[in-house]
Amino acid sequence: MKGVPGVGRLDPAAGEAHKRHMVERFTGSFTQQEPIPEEGIAAALEVLRSGRLHRYNLAPGESGEVALLEQEFAAMVGAKYCVAVASGGYALATALRALGVRPGERVLTNAFTLAPVPGAIASLGAVPAFVGVTEALTIDLDDLAEKAGQARVLLLSHMRGHVCDMDRLMAICDAAGLAVVEDCAHTMGAAWRGVPSGRHGRVGCYSTQTYKHLNSGEGGLLVTDDTELAARAVILSGSYMLHDRHLAAPDREVFERVKYDTPNVSGRMDNLRAAILRPQLRRLDEQVARWNARYRVIESGLRGCPGLQVIERPPEEAFVGSSFQFLLPGWPAEAVRAVVEACAARGVELKWFGAPEPHGFTSRYDSWRYVAAPAMPRTDRVLAGLLDMRVPLTFSLADCALIARIIRDEVVAAHRGL
Numbered sequence: 001m002k003g004v005p006g007v008g009r010l011d012p013a014a015g016e017a018h019k020r021h022m023v024e025r026f027t028g029s030f031t032q033q034e035p036i037p038e039e040g041i042a043a044a045l046e047v048l049r050s051g052r053l054h055r056y057n058l059a060p061g062e063s064g065e066v067a068l069l070e071q072e073f074a075a076m077v078g079a080k081y082c083v084a085v086a087s088g089g090y091a092l093a094t095a096l097r098a099l100g101v102r103p104g105e106r107v108l109t110n111a112f113t114l115a116p117v118p119g120a121i122a123s124l125g126a127v128p129a130f131v132g133v134t135e136a137l138t139i140d141l142d143d144l145a146e147k148a149g150q151a152r153v154l155l156l157s158h159m160r161g162h163v164c165d166m167d168r169l170m171a172i173c174d175a176a177g178l179a180v181v182e183d184c185a186h187t188m189g190a191a192w193r194g195v196p197s198g199r200h201g202r203v204g205c206y207s208t209q210t211y212k213h214l215n216s217g218e219g220g221l222l223v224t225d226d227t228e229l230a231a232r233a234v235i236l237s238g239s240y241m242l243h244d245r246h247l248a249a250p251d252r253e254v255f256e257r258v259k260y261d262t263p264n265v266s267g268r269m270d271n272l273r274a275a276i277l278r279p280q281l282r283r284l285d286e287q288v289a290r291w292n293a294r295y296r297v298i299e300s301g302l303r304g305c306p307g308l309q310v311i312e313r314p315p316e317e318a319f320v321g322s323s324f325q326f327l328l329p330g331w332p333a334e335a336v337r338a339v340v341e342a343c344a345a346r347g348v349e350l351k352w353f354g355a356p357e358p359h360g361f362t363s364r365y366d367s368w369r370y371v372a373a374p375a376m377p378r379t380d381r382v383l384a385g386l387l388d389m390r391v392p393l394t395f396s397l398a399d400c401a402l403i404a405r406i407i408r409d410e411v412v413a414a415h416r417g418l
């Protein structure tokens, strides 16, 4: 480790930086979310006391928590139809099934996303075809334009909440006849030029898994304006021909057209999860503002740090700062690792997408070896210097300022040694 700054700097007696000031440490947890709001807990208890957890198990005159959640979510994003399901990944696979994706068919998707995205494609026996990532951490639209003729469907992931130029993306996809399914696991509450994320493409898919913007442990939501696709999604989710009990689904005659040739791929949401989610949905805007306040504190703490590049957010993008990314562009791998280790030693958990071996999760095309994918050197270059951290709302603004100081400190020290 000789010549690698940042390593072995734990001893307060060693290292220049430590002579100048006290070594600060962060002691919060990067995986600690806020509690479920009391209103959600009360609603959950009511569902438990009723015994009617299955979404279609309704008392006379009762709409049910799941149907109400679907109605409220559709209204929030301005969609005609919404189906609540068991997970975000399930919503993605359902969208692809409802679009008629066949085994062996190529489906375009991001080379940098989370494993359930290519996994949804693979679950149908279809084949992911990867599109690269730019330094803005969005899909490479030049690469997409080149590959657009190779598929019928683009499964677009707004990975880590970065929204690409959706006007240009839709122009490319419309010209090529590509149907767009949006993975909005990190963009629930975000928008591009005022249009909610998930509302540019044919289908928008969201996750309500614990680490996303609403927390029901597991869960997903699918929205669309496409009438027949919505009916298929309801049947696919496992509606047992009880589609009359939906409040954000097409009319009965649409189901008549599709109900005998659409399989039941059981993956419903239950009333307990929906009960927890509805109060959270009502305060989503407020939570987004809190996330973004934290994001901006970290951003301003890191801006101008030598050797470090913050990701500039375009003015058209209304984002949700539930995680923070930055680049150490062109840094040697051992120096990036040294920063990660030095930050970890001071309580700041960074994820490094350029690590030679993935830890715990996989996010890059070359980790999904069930796909024969050609090398993508430009994507590799971006990911080699990409660091990431979660920003749970249990962090205060002061916590965020402290985290930024620690990162800055370690990056400066490591950069000096380069």
Ligand SMILES: *Cc1c(COP(=O)(O)O)cnc(C)c1O
Pocket: 087, 088, 089, 090, 113, 114, 116, 117, 157, 158, 159, 160, 183, 185, 186, 207, 208, 209, 218, 219, 220
């Ligand atoms: C979490 C996540 C998903 C899938 O969500 P689950 O609800 O966990 O299935 C999809 N895409 C991205 C980018 C995610 O982070």
